[in-house]
Amino acid sequence: MDQVNVALLGFGTVGQGTYELLTKNQELIANRSGVAIKVKRIFVRNVDKYKEYELANETSFTTDFQEILNDESIQIVVEVMGGTDFAAQCVEQCLAAGKNVATANKDLLADQGPYLLDLASKNNVDLRYEASVLGGIPIIRTLYESLGGNKITELIGILNGTTNFILSNMTEKGAGYEEVLKEAQALGFAEADPTSDVEGYDAARKLAILSSIAFNRKLFFDDVNCEGITSIDATDIAFGKEFGYTIKLLGIAKETKKGISLNVHPAFIDSHHPLASVRGSYNALYVKGNGIDDAMFYGRGAGSLPTGSSVVSDIMEIAKNVVTNQTGQLISYYYADKNLYAPGKIESSYYIRLLVANNTGVLAKVASKLAEQRISVQSVIQRNESEKAATLAIVTSVCPQAYIMNVINAFKNLRVVREIGSVIRIMAE
Structure with a gap:
């Protein structure tokens, strides 16, 4: 031998x-x-x-x-x-x-x-x-060999075990971010300096590597738009459950006629989606291709x-x-134009949490500002915090990110809005 x-x-x-x-x-x-x-x-x-x-x-x-x-x-x-x-x-x-x-x-x-x-x-x-x-999880070779005959159109992944552990525990225990982060550090799931994980940088690097293979482009960490989980609140997770959603830090890469979009951000997903059941420090990748349709790969990520x-x-x-003298046979082919799609144009539904005055007509005023940006209210939950204040949790229609940024600026100038709590994307099926 x-x-x-x-x-x-x-x-x-x-x-x-x-x-x-x-x-x-x-x-x-x-x-x-x-x-x-x-x-x-x-x-x-x-x-x-x-x-x-x-x-x-x-x-x-x-x-x-x-x-x-x-x-x-x-x-x-x-x-x-x-x-x-x-x-x-x-x-x-x-x-x-x-x-x-x-x-x-x-x-x-x-x-x-x-x-x-x-x-x-x-x-x-x-x-x-x-x-x-x-x-x-054997995903690299799977993409360039087993799925080599597919045109991959989308990757959706839970690519970081630390953040998945934190968000899973916040969801299951109703605990706050800082409390669960300390637990993750004590158990060795999070580093003393967790920045790379919780700010999404680790997941962004992995998404860049996977996307280079999936889309045959020279894609790098700097091409990924990145947002972490440090602003996620237990209140938002509780509202999400009422709407039928589970929160995850997702890496999402898509190739459409408009171009390639690479994003890492927290998002609500339907609680019946396969990725919603990925708990603790486990990772998973959901792949969409024109041959396999949908496939999910699951396991220990570290x-x-x-x-x-x-x-x-x-x-x-x-x-x-x-x-067998066969080294050097794997030649990577890349298309020259990667045509990255501006994040402001990416469309999705959004969850918005507002603290507002507890007065008659407030919801109508909030809805009118949304309507000005051609955004409608799909669902809303109101919680009265006191005689003078209430919390509104709103699920919007699908719209570009830029529209949401515009309406958030409009809310800042609306006297009945006392605080803008959270703005979180909702991943479409």
Whole structure:
């Protein structure tokens, strides 16, 4: 049986999960791939940090990346360090040197993915990145292989486990954002600095990577319009339930005749939609194609072994290509014009919460301002807060985002409106 040697760059959560699966399932992996895969080197910055970790006899730590780069017996380099600058340098040097690369680095792929794929193709090597999006859910290869014959028109995803955990718990417990965030941090679902997750940046990077494949365009993190969950209130979630909605942070990518739109934002979805049942830290992606119609992929979006599972699948695929001299065959084709659709033109229904004067005729005044923007009221719930104040929860008709922004400005100048609480999109079926 042919043997392929691998080096790991990084030995954190994902690196250790990858190594564990490669060693624990070594016989199974060899049986299924027809290749004996051995980890020869593991690059770390501080060897002493791992002195208690038992490695197989053929594996050793190194603090010198050049030792890996210059070792001709190492055919696959697995980048699981994270970050962009040093990781990018390492990946570029490996590809240029004729080494195949597997990476779990969504930041790197969202910023430079199409360029790195071109570099891999030019050097006749593989660059695989299944683990960069949705952890253990096999979605990257599914999009460019299993669904390769489909024209994908829409991706709708719960792409971040931290925010899904927070919103799920707020929904189920009626708790506030800050309370649930602290719980998520205590359980290890959220970082001490949760900005990347709760502001939607993590989901936006994943959406950019998926959209590049789905729409055959060079799409990047900067192309995604992004809005986080920090302003979501338990009051809005309760009103949403009454309307029959569940709130999620969604990544939505669409290609229509008008162009491509890429957005990450909180949205209400019908409580009977399959994505509404995705709870806790789980992730899911809903794909619409002209061949498959609708399909949903669900599972663990992060974690040592789930993400390591995706990395190992890439290693196995590359190893088979190495022994059959088939590396560099995956060529990414991109249309030149990506024609991004302005977010202000995107149409949806909206939920609006207002604190208003508790007077006769207030609803009529609010409805008239909506009508001025050609927006009608589909549903409304009124809660009297006191003799002088009431809360209005309104579901509007479908309209462009720009119309909603105009009506919000109009509400600011309406004397009966005391406070604009929330404005949340409602995802259409």
